[in-house]
Amino acid sequence: MNHVKVRIICILLILSTLILTACSGSDKGSVYWLNFKPESDEVLHDVAKLYKEKTGVEVKIVTAASGTYGQLLNSELDKSHPPTIIVLGNNGSVAKWADCCIDLRGTAIEKELSTDSYNFYDSEGRLVSIGYCYECYGIIVNKDLIEKSGHSMDELINFEGLKRVAEDIHSRASQLGFDAFTSSDMDGSSSWRFTGHMANLEYFYEERDAGGWSECPKSLKGTYMENFRNLYDLCINNSTVKPETLATGGHDAENEFKTGKAAFFINGSWEYDAISADVPSATMIPYYCGVEGEEKAGLNCGTENCWAIPSLCSEADIQATMDFLVWCVTDEEASRMLVDTFGVMPYKKAAKSRNGFLAASDKYIEDGCYVMDWATNYQPNVDDYRAGLVSALNEYNADRSDANWEKVERAFVDGWASNYKAANE
């Protein structure tokens, strides 16, 4: 019987050796991209396939389910074969993971960049993550509907003009057959358009007054809260749906815009593909909110799409990853696929964008307008901060009193300070 035991133990040993050998990688290095955008999963797989065909190097793509990137990143980084490309696209995540990423200054991929505007540095000045595309957001406008209502795009150059047009369209909505703004639901699938994007107008102007932020400020002044309220009120009070119904969600803003039920839609450049076929005249205007000199405002440009390479990876993997990234931004076919999905890639040899909203952004820049950068990326403890804001806006939507707006201000301004504390102290 002892022979049987010995045999079983031998078999187990051989099996475990085989498994361990199978698990260990080759010396050639491998690429493993931990992607955070479910909507770009398909195209990344196509790019990976193309790379395998051209070079023979395997690229593994794993995409986190919506809202679970931090969770997945945390567990994947602790594995023996961690991802070789991770996405660190805001100040919070850069601060958290900076010390386990390589410094990208002077690397092959950095040399391909056409601008430094979309990169993140840590407090020691190391280049931690590098933008691979940028996007813009603002107010998407259906030009045809504006003209149909008897107005012109020339009126939309400041808050006064925007308010006049929006209120006029809303007052004649039943006669015109369309309203001013699409719905602005506060459920998870839509609230970020306001708590993440529209909120940026307050942060941006405050940041500009302070001469720019280089790190997350401990507190906000709330100087431009009234301007945020101007635009927010305009948006919910002149909309296809009643503000009281926004907490529940269930409306489809994109569809309202596509089917011509509303002339204005708060969203970003990534909507271009979905919208342009139905609304070919769609363009984008800045967040006009009543700030002095806003006639010179441009769109909100920035990115959350930034590559970082963990230093936990082997030398061979880092090299393989670097080769892959350079190929992504220089190969015509690959960069075309990526640009069509992501927007603009700020790299010298990357394909040019065909996105109409980004073209609108370029036009504003050409006309000498200022770019509103994404100060929103500084939001501390971002999930909790935004959830607090959603809750306060829900109350405000139900009853648009000054007392309820004070609660919004508290969540916006005091919530910033307390979340900064929660995240950093």
Add this chain to the structure above:
Amino acid sequence: MKNKKDLTIYQKSIRKWGWLFLGPIMIAFAIGFLWPFIHGLYLAFCDFRLVSEAKFTGLANFGKALSDEGFLHSFVFSAIFTVVSMILINVLSFAVAYYLAKEIKGTKVFRTVFFMPNLIGGIVLGYLWSMIFDGFLSMFETSVLMDSKFGFWGMIIMVCWQQIGYMMIIYIAGFKTIDESMLEAANIDGANGRQTLFKVMIPNMLPAISICLFLSIANGFKLFDQNLALTAGMPITTAADGTMIKGTEMMALNIYNTFYGQSSFGHGVAQAKAVIFFVIVAAIGIIQLMVTGRRKNENKA
């Protein structure tokens, strides 16, 4: 211990080969439960971002966890929720079982119908019920996310709907264990319905009641999926000093949010909270089992 010679051939082979059959499950248990549990306990005393780079910091995490107002609020909320849900689930499932334990026409169909909600996962259930509640509340231009009371009672209704069927099965089994002759004797002695229920049935069903109480208390405290899907802690109130209190956040969700928040020390604190949470649930469970155990012994005596 029996002498080796007295063992039957089956016992001998079990002695010899038992490890082979027990081995895999013991390994799985050690990997899947024991090791994470012990490691988790250790991590509660550490500052860490990645599990592999934990640094021992003593009791600091516990200090932070206990001074977190959100955590204390979630504890109170979970405790109230657990008491209310435990009472409602047990009373209602006992009542349903009382009627469905009788062999009348259609009981099998009803038993199946009552049990079915238990087969639906918590997240799905949460989204399903949020649609139902919001569909109703939207008539009053409000939502389940607007008021903590809505969230609280919403979750109570949801867990009752989910768990009554499960507890009902246990109670039905309990009813079946009561000796028919005892019921007959009570009947002959002239006991009325209420007397039969309280003096004969309930004392005889203490094992079933005990297990159902334990399960509903533990389930109430551990509730996570339904909480996440139905309210995710909403509504949130921001106090004048900026402190954020999530009205309907239960303990498990609070731990999850602490772990995956942006704070670099959040992981250790969440781990400490999880240990506190475990101690509370285990203590309540043990006390409850001791109390019902004593009642059972009193009955026997």
